[in-house]
Amino acid sequence: MCGTDGTSSANAANGTNGAPKQQGARFRSNPYQPVGDFLSNVANFKIIESTLREGEQFANAYFDTETKIKIAKALDAFGVDYIELTSPAASEQSRKDCEAICKLGLKAKILTHVRCDMRDAKIAVETGVDGLDVVIGTSSFLREHSHGKDMAYIEKTAIEVIEYIKSKGLEVRFSSEDSFRSDLVDLLSLYRAVDKVGVNRVGIADTVGCASPRQVYDLVRTLRGIVSCDIETHFHDDTGCSIANAFCALEAGATHIDTSVLGIGERNGITPLGGLLARMVVTSPEYVKSKYKLHMLKEIEDMVAEAVEVNTPFNNPITGFCAFTHKAGIHAKAILNNPSTYEILNPADFGLTRYVHFASRLTGWNAVKTRVGQLGLVMTDDQVKEVTAKIKAMADVRPIAIDDADSIIRSFHLTLHEQPADAGAAISQPVVVGDGQ
Ligand code: HCA
Numbered sequence: 001m002c003g004t005d006g007t008s009s010a011n012a013a014n015g016t017n018g019a020p021k022q023q024g025a026r027f028r029s030n031p032y033q034p035v036g037d038f039l040s041n042v043a044n045f046k047i048i049e050s051t052l053r054e055g056e057q058f059a060n061a062y063f064d065t066e067t068k069i070k071i072a073k074a075l076d077a078f079g080v081d082y083i084e085l086t087s088p089a090a091s092e093q094s095r096k097d098c099e100a101i102c103k104l105g106l107k108a109k110i111l112t113h114v115r116c117d118m119r120d121a122k123i124a125v126e127t128g129v130d131g132l133d134v135v136i137g138t139s140s141f142l143r144e145h146s147h148g149k150d151m152a153y154i155e156k157t158a159i160e161v162i163e164y165i166k167s168k169g170l171e172v173r174f175s176s177e178d179s180f181r182s183d184l185v186d187l188l189s190l191y192r193a194v195d196k197v198g199v200n201r202v203g204i205a206d207t208v209g210c211a212s213p214r215q216v217y218d219l220v221r222t223l224r225g226i227v228s229c230d231i232e233t234h235f236h237d238d239t240g241c242s243i244a245n246a247f248c249a250l251e252a253g254a255t256h257i258d259t260s261v262l263g264i265g266e267r268n269g270i271t272p273l274g275g276l277l278a279r280m281v282v283t284s285p286e287y288v289k290s291k292y293k294l295h296m297l298k299e300i301e302d303m304v305a306e307a308v309e310v311n312t313p314f315n316n317p318i319t320g321f322c323a324f325t326h327k328a329g330i331h332a333k334a335i336l337n338n339p340s341t342y343e344i345l346n347p348a349d350f351g352l353t354r355y356v357h358f359a360s361r362l363t364g365w366n367a368v369k370t371r372v373g374q375l376g377l378v379m380t381d382d383q384v385k386e387v388t389a390k391i392k393a394m395a396d397v398r399p400i401a402i403d404d405a406d407s408i409i410r411s412f413h414l415t416l417h418e419q420p421a422d423a424g425a426a427i428s429q430p431v432v433v434g435d436g437q
């Protein structure tokens with residue numbers, strides 16, 4: 001699945017080697033493939049982008065109208081299928097913002113997220129949205145301590161609300177909040193009932209982030225056998241499984257995944273848009289690269305990070321500052337020969353570059369040799385090895401910066417009584433290497 005066989009550089013780094021062109025087509029031709037793979041939607045899924053709904057529930061989030069519009073336009077240009085907005089019943093400004101975004105004429109379908117309540121549905125259908133995501137808690141925790149309704153009431157209300165929304169010609173999804181702590185029989189009966197009245201999607205929500213990938217696979221696969229409509233999934237990240245859970249949901253036959261930019265949402269949030277696409281571009285490179293403007297990811301993340309006043313985490317998939325930085329000498333040497341040795345994602349797919357770190361005691365002479373070349377200097381391999389030893393000796397004493405390492409290289413070069421080949425062309429950029437051709 002990871003797609004590296006070490007035979008080619010750029011392709012392997014992209015995960016295209018060994019990854020099926022058309023997942024379904026390839027698996028179907030293999031009679032021994034497990035039945036689950038027939039269900040898989042890893043090469044055919046839709047994103048419901050919820051930065052402007054779940055994301056607004058993030059502790060630091062406050063989006064004014066202008067910011068909401070900017071984010072909605074960017075997500076639309078990026079290529080998400082749906083943009084989910086806060087319920088217009090939440091506040092007067094939420095309702096106005098919802099109307100304003102509906103009027104933008106975006107390609108993405110606009111959804112709003114409402115409680116399973118006729119009053120909320122009536123307000124929402126007037127805003128101009130393409131569809132409603134309806135939700136109600138089904139776990140005993142939420143039935144007893146939140147809305148206080150039993151399953152019979154939930155089913156009856158759900159059917160009324162769904163039929164009303166459909167009668168207005170809008171798309172409707174019905175989801176159970178806290179699905180993984182709900183009674184399985186109750187849950188499946190409810191989904192079957194709403195499927196029968198023509199709901200467009202049913203949703204599974206891991207509201208508290210308790211589910212493991214295997215539990216997700218089992219539940220989605222069971223549900224896939226019960227309903228004929230699409231299946232949307234929503235995963236919180238409390239136990240760090242939100243991306244893996246989304247992936248397993250797709251493998252089990254889910255059709256739609258909820259995301260938010262940087263994963264922002266209640267508590268520590270949900271499946272992040274970038275993290276999900278990092279996973280999916282390795283599995284289904286052609287689908288993901290043809291559908292999404294991956295070069296826009298960093299700009300969108302920066303926009304949202306600024307709006308909610310957080311920094312992008314250092315270990316964020318793709319855009320974390322060191323996501324494509326290679327440090328140890330052994331890694332640097334191999335990366336300089338062929339980036340697929342230590343990269344499963346190709347930074348160029350996201351408009352980014354890789355960086356080979358050479359200002360450290362873990363560096364090797366191959367990285368330093370590349371730097372020497374970038375500085376426009378000429379040295380034999382033995383000389384590069386000698387200056388590498390000097391860099392390591394200095395880095396053993398204290399942390400060194402790129403400038404320090406460059407100074408060591410330059411002064412060493414002066415002592416060689418040689419003129420640089422093109423001293424004027426010295427670059428102060430770090431070592432950035434291409435695809436190894
Ligand atoms: C919440 C609701 C929700 C809804 C998910 C959905 C959840 O608790 O704020 O509509 O599928 O996590 O259950 O975000």
Ligand code: CU
Nearest residue numbers: 054207234265
């Ligand atoms: Cu949620």
